[in-house]
Amino acid sequence: MKVRDRVAVVRRSDSVTPVDQAAAAAAAGARLLLIVNDGAGPLDAWADLAEGAPLPVASVGTDDGRDLLARFRHGGVTTLRVASHPYPVYLYDLLLRHDSSVPRDLTYRPGPDDLARIDVTDRDTRQGVAVDWRNDLSPDETWAVGTPLTQVRAQGSYTTWVTAGPDAVWIEAASLPDLTETGRARSYRLRSSSATTWFAPVQHPRLLGDSVLTLPPSRVGGFISLYGLPAYGDSGGHTGSVFDTGTTVKTALNQGDTLLAEGADQISARVEPGTLAYRLVQDTTRDLPDRPYSTRTHTEWDFRSGHANETALETLPLVQLDYAVVTDLSGKAGRRTELRVAPSHLADVTGSRFRSVTLEVSYDDGATWHRMHPAQGGGDGTRFRLDAPAKAKFVTLRATARDTADNAVSHTVVRAFGLK
Incomplete structure (x- = not known):
């Protein structure tokens, strides 16, 4: 059948996959493949086709397909007007x-x-x-x-x-x-x-305490456990994970000068029953193509923890930081721009207020640092005004926050975002 420069119409088949149907239609010179489904509604052909099909593929449901095929039986030319919307609005x-x-x-x-x-x-x-x-x-x-x-x-x-x-x-x-x-x-x-x-910068270590999909670092009785420390949360308050050999994660739990456990981002340690001060340290690297930002991070969480229920998870009081900065789509900000730093507690962690937020910036990947003074505080975080040198290409951040219970966090994000 001649289909060059035409729409090829085929029925869904148990013996011929959509992949093979698309390959045959493309080889015959068809402009579009239309699959008539024999089930309820249109066929989601994209679920079966590898990304980058050799020609556009669409589908119609059983009823519409039956009407279309009936038109073909009468002979002549059947014209289809096709509008493509590959991404939804x-x-x-x-x-x-x-x-x-x-x-x-x-x-x-x-x-x-x-x-x-x-x-x-x-x-x-x-x-x-x-x-x-x-x-x-x-x-x-x-x-x-x-x-x-x-x-x-x-x-x-x-x-x-x-x-x-x-x-x-x-x-x-x-x-x-x-x-x-x-x-x-x-x-x-x-x-x-x-x-x-x-996905917007600044991508940084960020935890959630209220998601069924992930568990926050917790204590059960005499054990402190980490079930993952996502390292690439975005500016929207989301937690972010990268599963690629181009990234590394190293984590250590310390009580004073004593190393209790170390590993990637899932570790567990037996701890003393009394209320003691602990430090959780995470180091990450990311070396991936076309990923110029958040290439290294270093985070330290200081927190206190005592004996917990033996039968329920008690979320550790790890302070979280979120950032907001206006960038273009390439992740670059103006040289004179505002950066907001907002601390928060994980869900189920209550009883303390934040008493300090600090920020240092570096324009040479952490070789030298500049202490920033807050421009404005408030319920939406602390605002800082950046004034980058003319030759600077990236901004590296080192931010801290501490609450009234002496729980604290220190973030270092190398190449947090770029500069125009």
């Missing part, structure tokens, strides 16, 4: 939960009063494809169910509408080929609007 993640039994009618027609709007911006420092995905939590918040992965632009924006209300608890995430960022468990108010940004 909006998404829906909807949740309908029933307790005890499943009703006969499963129709769900949410209106604007039932949803929340989230304006999403992805700001990776290079163009490409990212993946948006979202988990909803079980009513007891002990397990999560994931939604299908949706490809989006790694540098782009879109709007997501989700089921709102206290019974719909979500964990959001976004992934790149070399990085996955995950947010905290949360619900959205009915009719609310919010915004979130993924």
Whole structure:
């Protein structure tokens, strides 16, 4: 059959995969492959095709496909107008939960009063494809169910509408080929609007205390354990992990001058029952193509811990830091710019206030340091004004925070972001 410069229409087949169908259509010179599904709705051909199919591939459902094939039987020329939208401008993640039994009618027609709007911006420092995905939590918040992965632009924006209300608890995430960022468990108010940004500098060690997908460093009875120390959280308050041989993570737990445990980012140590001061140290390196920022980090957490319940996890009081700086899509900021540093406690850690936040910057990868003076404090963190030298190319940060219980953190992030 001649399909050169035409649309090739095929039925979904158990014996011929979409990969082979696409290869045959491309070899015959087709401009587009249209797969008629024999199941419910259109076929997600992209789930079966490797990235970079040899031609555009689309699908129609059984009913539309039957009507289309009927038109072919009458002969003549059938014209299809095709509009391609490879990346969405909006998404829906909807949740309908029933307790005890499943009703006969499963129709769900949410209106604007039932949803929340989230304006999403992805700001990776290079163009490409990212993946948006979202988990909803079980009513007891002990397990999560994931939604299908949706490809989006790694540098782009879109709007997501989700089921709102206290019974719909979500964990959001976004992934790149070399990085996955995950947010905290949360619900959205009915009719609310919010915004979130993924991947933006400064990428730095960041933990979450309220996510079913990860456990925070904790104490159970006489043991302190780390279940992972994600090292590349972004400016949106997300935790970020890199699974690549181009990265290294080294972690050590100390009590005074005594080394209790060391390893990558999962360690455990038996500790004394009394309340003592501890120090957790993490060093990371990242040497990956086209990743010029956060090439090394050094973090020290000082905290106090005493005997804990033998049957429940007690989150360690590890202070977290978040950063906010305006950069372009390549991760470069103006030479005279403002940087915000905001300390916080993990979920379930209460009872102390922050009493100090400091910042030093370096323009030569940490060889020399400049103490910064806060420009403004407030509920959204402490603001510092940077004035970089004309020849500087990167900004290295060293920030600290301490609370009234003497829990403290010190972050060093080498090449945290670039300069225009």
